[in-house]
Amino acid sequence: MKNNLSKQHWEEIYKTRDTTKEVSWYQDNPQISIELILSTNVDNDSNIIDIGGGDSKLIDKLLELNFKNLFVLDISAESFKKAKTRLGDKAALITWIESNVLDFETNKHFDIWHDRATFHFLTKKKDISKYIEIANHLIKPNGYLIISTFSTNGPKKCSGLDITQYSEDSIKKIFGRKFKHIKSFEQVHTTPFNTKQNFIYSIFKKSNY
Numbered sequence: 001m002k003n004n005l006s007k008q009h010w011e012e013i014y015k016t017r018d019t020t021k022e023v024s025w026y027q028d029n030p031q032i033s034i035e036l037i038l039s040t041n042v043d044n045d046s047n048i049i050d051i052g053g054g055d056s057k058l059i060d061k062l063l064e065l066n067f068k069n070l071f072v073l074d075i076s077a078e079s080f081k082k083a084k085t086r087l088g089d090k091a092a093l094i095t096w097i098e099s100n101v102l103d104f105e106t107n108k109h110f111d112i113w114h115d116r117a118t119f120h121f122l123t124k125k126k127d128i129s130k131y132i133e134i135a136n137h138l139i140k141p142n143g144y145l146i147i148s149t150f151s152t153n154g155p156k157k158c159s160g161l162d163i164t165q166y167s168e169d170s171i172k173k174i175f176g177r178k179f180k181h182i183k184s185f186e187q188v189h190t191t192p193f194n195t196k197q198n199f200i201y202s203i204f205k206k207s208n209y
Contacts, residue, residue, distance in 0.1 A: 007075050007100070013159060014078035019055055030058045030116070032187060033146065036203050037062070037112055040144045044068055046111035047140075051101055052118030054079030055086065063090055073097040073104060102130050109140045117199075120149035120163040128164075128174065136178045136206070145179055145204040147171070151186050154198035171202050179204035 037048065044066050050058055053072035062070055070093065074080065077098050084091040097104070101118060113135055122128045135145060149166045150158070157163060166174075168184040175181070184202040191197060 009159075009161070010074075010076040011078050014054065014076050014082065019079075019082060027189070028057065030056065030061060032201060033058050033114060033116060033148070034061050034065075036146045036201065037114065038065075039203070040112060042111050042144075047071065047108060048112040048114065049073060049097075049110045049138075051113065051115040053083075053114075055083035056116070058114070058116075059083070059094060060087065060090075063087075063093060068093075071095045071097060071108070071110070073099055073101060075100050101134065102127060104134055104138075106138065109138055109143075111140055111143045112146065113139050113143070114146045116148040117150075117158070119147055120166065121158070121161060123162055123164050132175065132178060139206045141206055143206045145175065145206065146201070147175075147204075148199050148201045151198045151200035153186065154200075166200055168200065168202070171200065175202075175204050179206050 042048075045068055047069045048062060048067055049071040050056060051073050052075075053059060054074045054076060056072075059070055059072055072080075072083070072094055075098070080096050080098065084096075087094070097106075119131060122131055139145060149171070150156075150163055152165045152167045154165060155163070156165065171184060172181045182203045182205055184200055186198055186200050189197045189199055
């Protein structure tokens with residue numbers, strides 16, 4: 001599949017870089033994502049999936065908060081190696097899914113679908129439409145979609161790849177046919193090498209049907 005979700009590209013990133021110091025997306029404390037997840041008031045048995053989670057520390061924080069049904073999807077096996085090493089025995093509590101999100105199939109359905117900085121790598125209309133179709137199918141009725149991308153004030157590339165920037169209006173237009181928009185807001189992320197990136201966070205709720 002010729003798009004920015006290239007397994008070879010991302011395996012090389014995780015093999016060759018210290019992801020706590022040499023990748024722009026690293027967060028030691030993913031506080032905004034945690035706050036948005038908690039704002040939904042889902043219970044601790046809810047199914048939560050982190051799309052493109054790799055070795056993000058979001059999963060560590062969710063474990064600390066006693067969430068029990070946690071899933072991480074990423075295209076890179078190397079990212080999972082890093083995460084599992086960091087988590088130690090706790091890694092066995094997570095369901096790790098090595099897949100391109102555009103190929104993702106499962107019998108599971110999710111109360112929360114969280115995606116920080118994967119969706120914006122999709123630059124083709126057909127891939128964007130496929131992502132929305134998959135998310136809509138796998139999120140439960142009344143479930144939540146939490147998505148973060150580079151804003152129109154943010155970078156135009158990441159890891160050498162083109163991305164799609166979004167505004168509140170454009171993200172609402174794309175997801176609004178399947179999901180009810182709750183809120184969007186911009187946030188400046190400081191990278192490990194002290195540069196600034198402007199993100200837009202959005203939270204949607206799936207229609208009850």
